Amino acid sequence: MKSVTTPAVVALGFLVMAMSTVSATDQWPGFRGPRAGVADDDPALPDTWSEKENVAWKIAVPGLGWSSPIVWGDHVFITTAVSSADEPAPVKGLFDPIGDHSRNRSTAEHRWVVIDLDFATGRVRWERELHRAPPPTAKQMKNSYASETPVTDGERVYVYFGAIGLVAALDFNGQVLWRRDVGAIEGLQAWGTAQSPLVYRDRLYVVNDNRMRSFIAAFDTKTGNEIWRSDREEVENWSSPIVWEHEQRTEIVTAGEGKVRSYGLSGEVLWELQGMSRSTIPTPLAAHGLVYVSSGYPGSALRPVYAIRPGASGDISLKPGETSNPFIAWADPRLGSYNTSPLVYGDYFYTVLDRGLLLCHDARTGKPIYGRQRLSPDASGFTASPWAYNGKIFAISEDGDTFLVQAGPSFKLLGKNSLDGMVLATPAVARGSLFIRTSTSLYRIAKGGRR
């Protein structure tokens, strides 16, 4: 057959080529997704939304959970803890809870639940209760009893409820495949837990830093058998572990007040680093061949960000006066945020300070690009971590206001999208939709509200 190349065919070819370069993020399998908050560019993703605009669906979520939604195919998974009593509402704002504001110990029976929602409609596909009892641990007045984001490998969904010490795997039909009791451990401050589990290949990694019996453990994803466990000399932290794949090896990186530690897949400590603030919360991320770790408790003089090169071993802590060494590409002693995790998007390292300020640094060198820029003078605070797509940075306040900022070396505030309700959970992005969880609802935001 004679081949004929017509202008129309050429145009179609260009179109196909162009479409193939637009790879939308299809799955969002765990906390902050596959690239630490960065979603693939997708023209279908929304720039504006409100309670009435671009809402594909909004569902009421029972109970309270600050875990993020995760998405795999047509499945949207969320976790929550549902009390049988009226519980005090979480309180917005930036504060260091002491005295009356410290801990909240509920005596009411709670149900710990995993929910699978239909991507298109938000309909509940199934809801599985994993435990029912009064919480054995207390929590800070802003925290929930379901703050760990679940994780999936596309075959099973894994949950960790630190409040009750439960690790479990469910299939996509909601059947519990295995469950393990790892102990409900109350930290000294009793502010509750929030370290999300991590899946890498056939292992599920769980970290619980609590001052009493801190540990990291690896479980077989299929059987739930504990493969290894390592005690951690750590106080309470709320930073989740990440996997760091690079040319030399694959590491599990954990950040903590005592030390940043990297573990090999068999549990051996590869390297460690001292010099974090109190109460480490931000989750590390990997980009540009570096892994970034940070912490920023405001009451600590040291609130560092470290950019670490691959291949380290032993103690790579900076000596006094140093800002780099062979394995620390750059460090900034006062850049770390308290609750939010940083974002690397393109060439830049973005920091959202909890009080609504954005800073931008060169991701490779740490060189300041722009200093503190205000997102909002009156926001209650920023706890959810920022995300990015389509050349924009997004930061959502506890008030439910999302601020859009132009990505790149110049600060430009592009707009604000508001939803009702308090937000601490980091949103998810998948298949052209943005998922935002408030204290009471889950939204799927999509252009035109399309289903």
Added chain:
Amino acid sequence: MTRRWPAAALLVIGLAAAGAAQSVTLTPVGSISGAADLIRIAGTRAYVTSGKTLTLVDLTDPASPTRLGAHTFPDLIWGLAIGGDMVYVAADLSGLSILDVSNPRAPVLRGSLKTPGQAKNVTLAGTRALVADHVAGIDVIDVSSPARPALLESFFVEGFAKDVVARGSLAYALDQPTGLTVFNLTKPGSFEPAAAVTLPVPIPLRAQLVVSEESSTPAPRVAIVVGGGPLQIYDLTRPEGPVHAATYRTQGPALRVALQGARAYVSDGPQGLQVIDLSVPSKPMVVGSYKASSPVRDVAVSGSLVLVTTGGEEVLILRQSP
């Protein structure tokens, strides 16, 4: 009001070591019974806080103080500022509240504003109130309409904003653990302070900043930071550029401090009240003290009256001389 103080405890010691500085004699003249955390004086009125409650006390006759009215706020009172007939209260998570005390027997809440953080103290700068708002920094709030206080902007501080003092066109902010920052109030919202210094000794959760009033007296202008450790004294000869003058340890924990002229009055816990001369800020000298039967927690000075809260149980009214 009770009047109970042991005669033996009345005494006051002027220290010979005071050198050229004049010794101070302190004599108990009365007391205000009841729980007391913080104490302030304005005119002939004392303002006493206990937990969430503010109580007004008439001091026209210091030997016989009279309780007037009281108001209970939604949250713990960390600090207050008095401006005419209004009292501005920093009450933790509930933020800033404005209490009308024109009728001191029946104070009325005029307005309140939930601040983004945790209100730790408040100071007045004309029609603006500045609130040390913990994680949220220093809030600037328009209080020209007490019924509708409005957040204008905020100043960034590195750590937990613990205290703020306005003097003229400047605001001095204290943040935990080691920040003393000066802001120019004529540059609202600026992230760049006029000056920032790092305290040599980190401050704990409860810390206080006092700054000399602008005056024509020959007393040197200073800023003092306390909070359970030493007095950290800064020379404000150049108001926008604090210079560390001394770090001075009292015998006790130096919980809070009040300034009058060149004298600092330090509530020194179990060591009682210490009066320290700062005529030369780099050379503080104790010129008087008073040992109470319970730890001294807070202090306020007005004219010849010195009020101290003791053990959280009462307020002692002392008269100083000279």
